[in-house]
Amino acid sequence: MAGVDLSVYDIGAFFDETFESHAHPREGRALLVKWLSEASPQDLAAQQRTAEQMLLDLGITFNVYGHAEGTEKIFPFDVVPRILPASDWVxxxxxxxxxxxxxxxxxxxxxxxxxxxxxxxxxxxxxxxxxxxxxxxxxxxxxxxxxxxVVGTDLVRDKNGQFYVLEDNLRSPSGVSYVLENRSIMKRLLPHLVEACRVxxxxxxxxxxxxxxxxxxxxxxxxxxxxxxxxxxxxxxxxxxxxxxxxxxxxxxxxxxxxxxxxxxxxxxxxxxxxxxxxxxxxxxxxxxxxxxxxxxxxxxxxxxxxxxxxxxxxxxxxxxxxxxxxxxxxxxxxxxxxxxGEKPILPNVPTFACFDDKERAHVLKNLDQLVVKTANESGGYGMLMGPQASDEERAVFAKRIDDNPRDYIAQPLISLSRVPTLVDGELAGRHVDLRPYVLTGKETYILPGGLTRVALRKGSYVVNSSQGGGSKDTWVLRNAPSAHPPC
Amino acid sequence: MLSRVADTLYWLMRYVERAENVARFVDVGLYLSVDLSGSPAGATSSWEAVIKASGEEKAYHENYSSVSADQVLSFMSFDRHNENSILTCLSRARENARSVREIIASEMWEALNRAYLMVHRASQENALKLRPHAFFKEVKLATHLFRGLHEDTMSHNEGWHFARAGCMVERADQCSRIVEGHYSVLLANPAHALSDAMDPSLVGLLKSMSAYEMYRKKYRRISAQRVLEFLLFDSEFPRSIHACLYRCERSMRAITGSRAGRADDITNQRLGRLASRFAYFDPSELPLSDLEAFLVQFRDELAEVDWTIRTRFFGTRQDEGDGAQSQVLQ
Structure with missing residues (x-):
């Protein structure tokens, strides 16, 4: 049966993590793309349904307590994995x-x-x-x-593929269970692919x-x-x-x-x-x-x-x-x-304007329609203004808040997040992602090779939070390819 | 182990057992009503027996003005106003299981989660109209599966014994209610008492306890006295009150680490006393006319055992009512 038609997949004006250019996979993604081009849309849809049933049986659902008759929803999961080659991971x-x-x-x-x-x-x-x-x-x-x-640092990539630290999350970051469960599902759904890619x-x-x-x-x-x-x-x-x-x-x-x-x-x-x-x-x-x-x-x-x-x-x-x-x-x-x-930072911050500084505040207030404003002490997408999409009224409300409490606000340019092919209505489409790796510090510091990839399932959306139409993907960090084998 | 966890395991198993018993006797009620349909009065009284056995007469009459098969089936299966409907019990069992997921085997959680989702789906698919027997059978299979997983995938440790003790206390309690409900309807009609007309009802009672075949092997002829003896005092049949008390006592002894025959702990003392009464009871001393008083007293003593377990191990205090996860025997 014919596989998914990759010739219609549109990279768009973004950094696509899987395709370098039209139908040309990046380093480490060739096997994944081969699998996609051979799997029929029906196969993919069936894999997707199996994954969802597994999550439902495991009871990995959103709580809808209080509604006796309420239905339970799973955190949406996309079967197309996101791949990070060893060179990026290092x-x-x-x-x-x-x-x-x-x-x-x-x-x-x-x-x-x-x-x-x-x-x-x-x-x-x-x-x-x-x-x-x-x-x-x-x-x-x-x-x-x-x-x-335990730390779960949020990373994003911009339109050139550069990684940035978006948030540090030093209190009690969650999400690592999805990393482990997503992998366990993928190992059951696509054991050969996981093995062949040396994840x-x-x-x-x-x-x-x-x-x-x-x-x-x-x-x-x-x-x-x-x-x-x-x-x-x-x-x-x-x-x-x-x-x-x-x-x-x-x-x-x-x-x-x-x-x-x-x-x-x-x-x-x-x-x-x-x-x-x-x-x-x-x-x-x-x-x-x-x-x-x-x-x-x-x-x-x-x-x-x-x-x-x-x-x-x-x-x-x-x-x-x-x-x-x-x-x-x-x-x-x-x-x-x-x-x-005494070292230069290896992972840069997203350029950020702190509103307590008079000069930076003036810049922020003048450019609200191009900036994302965040509350200093909130996380998880709360207390935010997406300047480019906000209405004039919303921007006015935030301008007043910033003037009243400049210490509480920062602003950043809208990062054009990288995209990864995602199964949408039986076809592949590029969707924006972020990445949360998990870091443990005891005797030494350990980074889990993987992480939570959150994906904004709505077309064009940059918001990956589960409460706002976000889902997740398995994140595959590849081993360094041994020289005896051709890189996959 | 944490007191709260022990409490939760105990109630988790009680709720699962309760859901199964409800499925059992409602299913049999349905089966019997076919034979009794010639006389509407007979059919109604068998449904009344079902409500009475559930202990939820008050809730039923607050929500329904008459007794009919459809209403009773739906009340006992899916009604959330009914503290003891199958859906309510499985939903509570599932909440309890969720809070001890890390203690029980993951297979147990998944099986219970699926059981709840199945019943919830059935409640929205009109399953009682389309395939009532199939539905009750699914419930029974799901609870059997759960108990089998409890038996074979979880270590037989302290938590396991608390769960089994809960299961046995609940089963003994349910058995006494089902027996009482059935006999009260039978005995209310003296013309039928001790005649062959009781047969279908007694067969139904035995079937609702999965006891029919085993009873036939032992006594063959159906008699009101023998059926009672079998369900209350038989030492081999695993759903008799005697067998439940015996197994409950063994679990409590495993938890307290005390040998059989020694009353070195208040729980073992009370439970042992009750269990030996059933072990050595002479059934001929129990006239049918005294049955209700006998069973009511049994439940009082069982409630005392339950209370002892809760105060001794779960940290429930005298001044506390029911914990969020507990519910007193009615």
């Missing part, structure tokens, strides 16, 4: 190790001696006004000095994560437990919490399972109380402990922060990391890298 890996090493040093400094402030690199006012800055953490050293155990495996992540967490176990007691703290089944990332706990074989706990007794953190079990040494928390800083932060938190554990301050429990990620992924502090990251490591 750069990403080095760039991320460099960036996260510097950010960890920065956090230790901000909550420690503050030399970067004293040396005039980052203004004190900016740090202390960051939404994620926790003054209670000043002088508190987390076990082994690690702040960001780097991702299954090692749970073991690496456990190793990372256990690395910071406080000394002085026999085998305190490592637990994953979740807000509970109504949280939209609950699937991931239980999935990771299961894969690591650790307890999945809720705040009500934990209690501080005699200066230690313990959990309530059927045979009494057991000490907890490491908490991989998937709740926000301010909900951790109603005695230290938000009084109304029902999710946290009264007294937890005191135990942490005394070095008797490790919290991953450490409280207070949010100061370093504030979007204004983000503009300083290249300088932060140079300050601590």
């Amino acid at each position: 750069v990403i890996e080095r760039g991320l190790v460099q960036r996260i090493t510097a950010l960890n040093l920065f956090l230790g400094d901000v909550y420690g001696h503050q030399t970067i402030i004293k040396d005039g690199i980052v203004p004190r006012g900016l740090i202390e006004s960051a939404g994620g800055y926790l003054s209670a953490c000043a002088g508190v050293k987390p076990p082994k000095g690690v702040y960001c155990h 780097m495996p991702v299954d090692g992540y749970p073991s690496k994560l456990l190793e990372t967490l256990q690395h910071v176990t406080p000394p002085g007691s026999t085998e305190p437990a490592t637990v994953l703290l979740t807000p509970g089944i109504y949280n939209s990332a609950y699937f991931e919490h239980s999935f990771l706990a299961q894969q690591m074989g650790i307890e999945l706990v809720e705040g009500r399972d934990l209690i501080v007794r005699g200066g230690y953190l313990t959990m309530r079990t059927t045979s009494g109380f057991r000490r907890v040494g490491v908490v991989y928390r998937r709740i926000d800083d301010t909900f951790l402990d109603p005695l230290a932060f938000r009084k109304d938190s029902m999710l946290g554990v009264p007294g937890l922060f005191e135990v942490y301050k005394n070095g008797r429990v490790a919290i991953a990620n450490a409280p207070g990391t949010g100061v370093a992924d504030d979007k204004v502090i983000y503009t300083y990251v290249p300088r932060i890298i140079e300050y601590y490591l």
Whole structure:
């Protein structure tokens, strides 16, 4: 049967990651393109349906709680993988190790001696006004000095294929379970293709994560437990919490399972109380402990922060990391890298205007119709203005907000995101993507070879968030081709 | 293991068992109503027995003004106002399973998720009109599959025993309700009592417990007294109250690590006392006229065992009502 007609696939005025020019695949994509050209549209559609049924059976669905009769939806998944050759990956890996090493040093400094402030690199006012800055953490050293155990940095590529860091996500990034499940589905759907392309495996992540967490176990007691703290089944990332706990074989706990007794953190079990040494928390800083932060938190554990301050429990990620992924502090990251490591940044930032600066604010206000405005302390696509698409009224609202609170806003040019062929109504069409690799820091820094590729399924859309028509793809990082074999 | 997790596993299995029992006796009600259709009064009373056995008479009469086959079927299968409908039970079981996904085997979660999605689909496809028996059979197969996976894919550890204890407490409770519901309708009509006219109803009762064939092998002739003896006191039939209590006791002993015959724990003491009463009971001492009082007392004592398990292991406190995931025996 005739395969998908690739001659009608339109690269458009974008960087297409699979095709260099009309019907000519880029390095490492030849096998994928061969498969696409041989698979019939019916085959592809059948693969797509099988993948969706697998996700539904696994219960990897959006929560629509509250609607008794509501239907459940899966996070859309596209069977056409996104491929990154080893040559690209090497750069990403080095760039991320460099960036996260510097950010960890920065956090230790901000909550420690503050030399970067004293040396005039980052203004004190900016740090202390960051939404994620926790003054209670000043002088508190987390076990082994690690702040960001788990990071999910968002990367994008522009129309020349250049990678940029879009956001750092240093608090509790989610999505890695999709990386593992997407791969597990692809291995069942297209085992031969995965094998032939020499894709780097991702299954090692749970073991690496456990190793990372256990690395910071406080000394002085026999085998305190490592637990994953979740807000509970109504949280939209609950699937991931239980999935990771299961894969690591650790307890999945809720705040009500934990209690501080005699200066230690313990959990309530059927045979009494057991000490907890490491908490991989998937709740926000301010909900951790109603005695230290938000009084109304029902999710946290009264007294937890005191135990942490005394070095008797490790919290991953450490409280207070949010100061370093504030979007204004983000503009300083290249300088932060140079300050601590004496190196030039390997992965550049997206050019960014910080509105607290009078000159930059004037530029932003004059060019609102060409810029994307973001709130400094939000993530996940909230509190944004897409200037080129916004109405005059929307732009006026943001102009006023910027004038009222310049510290809270930054602006960036609209990056013309790279595209990847995607199955749309039985045919291939280019759709915009971003990439979130996952980085673990324990004894050393480890980058999972892969990552979450989010794809904007709507034609022309740049918004990859799942709440706004985004889906995901499996991300294939290829091994370095051995010289005995021709590159695939 | 975490108290909350133990609590959740216990209730997870109770809900699955409850869903299955509802499917069983509604299916049999449907089967029986065919034979009884000659006398409308007889058909209505068999549906009334179904509602009574479910313990949801109040909810039914609040939502429906009359008793008819269609209404009872839909109420027992899909009605979310019914705390014990198949859909409600499986939806709760699934929520519980979701919160202990990392404890149970993934096959168990997937099987339960599929079971719920199947029932949910059936509720929107008018399955009760088009293929009622096939639907109830699917429910039973799905719950059998789930219990089989529990047996064979999960380590027989503490959590497994809490789940099995929950399953056995629920099954014993359901058995007493189904028996009571059936006998109360039978005995209400003294002209029929102890005559052959009871046969179809007793056969239905046995079938609803998957007990018909095993009963025939043991006693052959159907009699009201023998059927009662079989369902309550038989030591070999796995759905009799006696067998349920025995297995529940074994699980609780595995959890507390105590040997049979020793009452070193309050749970084992209460459960052991109740189980041995069924083990050594002389059925001839139970006149049919006393049946209701006997079963009500049994359920009170079972509720006490349930409460003991909850306070002793799940951290439920005296001043607490039901936890979000728990529901007291009615």
